Amino acid sequence: MNRGEHGRGRGPGQPGPAQEIALEEAFREHWGRLLALLVAQFRRLDLAEDGLGEAFESAAGHWPAEGVPGNPAAWLLTAARRRVLDRLRAEAVAARKEPLLVVDAQTRHDAAGVMADPGGLVADERLRLVFLCAHPSLAPESAAALSLRLVIGVPTADIARLFLVPESTMAARLTRAKRRLAATGAPFSVPPEGPARDARVGVVTSVAYLAFTAGYAPGSGPDVTRTALAGEGIRLTRVLREVLPGQPALDALLALMLLQHSRRDARVGSDGLPVLLPDQDRGRWRHDEVAEALALLEPMARHRHQGVAGEYVLQALIAAEHAIAPTATDTQWHRIAAHYAELEDLTGSPVVRLNRAVAVAESQGPAAGLALLDGLEDHLPRSHRLPAVRGELLSRAGDREGARAAYGAALELCGNEAERALLESRRNALDVPGIGPVESARDFQP
Amino acid sequence: MRYFVTIAYEPTVWADADEATRQRYHQEHLAFHDAVQERAHLVAGEALAGPETATTLRHRDGAPVLTEGPFAESTEVVGGFYLVEADDLDTMTELCALLPKAYSLEIRPVVQVEGFESR
Numbered sequence: 001m002n003r004g005e006h007g008r009g010r011g012p013g014q015p016g017p018a019q020e021i022a023l024e025e026a027f028r029e030h031w032g033r034l035l036a037l038l039v040a041q042f043r044r045l046d047l048a049e050d051g052l053g054e055a056f057e058s059a060a061g062h063w064p065a066e067g068v069p070g071n072p073a074a075w076l077l078t079a080a081r082r083r084v085l086d087r088l089r090a091e092a093v094a095a096r097k098e099p100l101l102v103v104d105a106q107t108r109h110d111a112a113g114v115m116a117d118p119g120g121l122v123a124d125e126r127l128r129l130v131f132l133c134a135h136p137s138l139a140p141e142s143a144a145a146l147s148l149r150l151v152i153g154v155p156t157a158d159i160a161r162l163f164l165v166p167e168s169t170m171a172a173r174l175t176r177a178k179r180r181l182a183a184t185g186a187p188f189s190v191p192p193e194g195p196a197r198d199a200r201v202g203v204v205t206s207v208a209y210l211a212f213t214a215g216y217a218p219g220s221g222p223d224v225t226r227t228a229l230a231g232e233g234i235r236l237t238r239v240l241r242e243v244l245p246g247q248p249a250l251d252a253l254l255a256l257m258l259l260q261h262s263r264r265d266a267r268v269g270s271d272g273l274p275v276l277l278p279d280q281d282r283g284r285w286r287h288d289e290v291a292e293a294l295a296l297l298e299p300m301a302r303h304r305h306q307g308v309a310g311e312y313v314l315q316a317l318i319a320a321e322h323a324i325a326p327t328a329t330d331t332q333w334h335r336i337a338a339h340y341a342e343l344e345d346l347t348g349s350p351v352v353r354l355n356r357a358v359a360v361a362e363s364q365g366p367a368a369g370l371a372l373l374d375g376l377e378d379h380l381p382r383s384h385r386l387p388a389v390r391g392e393l394l395s396r397a398g399d400r401e402g403a404r405a406a407y408g409a410a411l412e413l414c415g416n417e418a419e420r421a422l423l424e425s426r427r428n429a430l431d432v433p434g435i436g437p438v439e440s441a442r443d444f445q446p
Numbered sequence: 447m448r449y450f451v452t453i454a455y456e457p458t459v460w461a462d463a464d465e466a467t468r469q470r471y472h473q474e475h476l477a478f479h480d481a482v483q484e485r486a487h488l489v490a491g492e493a494l495a496g497p498e499t500a501t502t503l504r505h506r507d508g509a510p511v512l513t514e515g516p517f518a519e520s521t522e523v524v525g526g527f528y529l530v531e532a533d534d535l536d537t538m539t540e541l542c543a544l545l546p547k548a549y550s551l552e553i554r555p556v557v558q559v560e561g562f563e564s565r
Contacts, residue, residue, distance in 0.1 A: 189534070
């Protein structure tokens, strides 16, 4: 890059933390916007991604020696465009033909006209990119991976780790998804306002949640890096709220994620084993994140929300009840039970009913909880949690034989080693004279 | 882009449908036609006779062999198709959503083979 073009730079200096920070900031601030602009102009996800990646690499080489340019975004856009054009020229020679994304002429024209001037980049096409990456014609896991990669620039290796697949598998999955979007004619556009847009926002939201929960899906043991990568799902959601303001579903989702993520340091004990919610050291929860979540929830908690937004609001309110209880015994289970009842109304989900039964047992005693479990086997025939909760509640109600049978049923269905060990210890405890029913069914809370 | 829409349905659903239901199916196809006319372009579209009328041809040892019935046995059978020229997949899915809800619809882009269309 010729420095003459970017004479407003801070001046040359030794490579140092200042340049690294500038580069990191430029990446966080500009990756999504620049990628969206390149896609709008060139209609190729793969070339936009590669070109922009190379532009950032080039910046890492030039900025330390030559100084950070006055308008880093413009510098990066110019460098990326040059690289995309080089690739296109090479492809023309090789006569390869890749399908082009559907981008309307006006958007293409506007994107190509974005000038690399100090006034900065005017057009923000990220919303189109967000809707494209979470297109409902993609498998949800592919959409989540693609959103992380293209909207916020998470490296493929990190996404692979998050989803517990080899990097080559993830790279292939991303390539397939990008090709598919172009080949099927999925448009780089914002759906018109109305029910169709609302449905698409719902997909965008659930894709972001999947990007987050992937970091907490059971793996081969506690994995601190994967937990940290779940934070990228939060970063994605923050970007979504920027480009889709005023969406209660996204506000509630961010609150829910922050509450779940705030417990990450307390979830693993010094022995490396998972620590269940009631036993966690609440001093190790991130209380700044809890506070942010509560502030997000506050205006939403007063009235009912329908559909996806309603589900996330209620889930977040439940998580918030745990977050605000100073100790496990202070948990306001009757409020949690009420939220679950509302959530069950909204979703009709048997899993929600099961969670509700646990909350009701905590607030009203095991008999009330057991009553809610009636008939659930038909809906959750393969769930080990259902007989596990039943065993717990029967044991608390003093029915040792019933509890033993229920634990046996749970063990038959459970494949996870850590959970099996917990179930076996519960069943064995029934045989020890003088030891009363075990403390709580809360241990089987997710 | 040009899209080929394969319509699959369960024969029993149609066989058991009363006159009012059949009338509704008819109306929904008309609504699809109207919407396509407005937002896209209908290249072709036909309903097929029942799967019991299908003849499948395969080659065995280089010779054509005929078998009775469709090439894939399944509860759903192909009942017709539409060939539509539309701007993008979103337009296609919105249009296809107007067709009877009992259908399974496979929406696939048509490959434009260069130099082939002019023959």
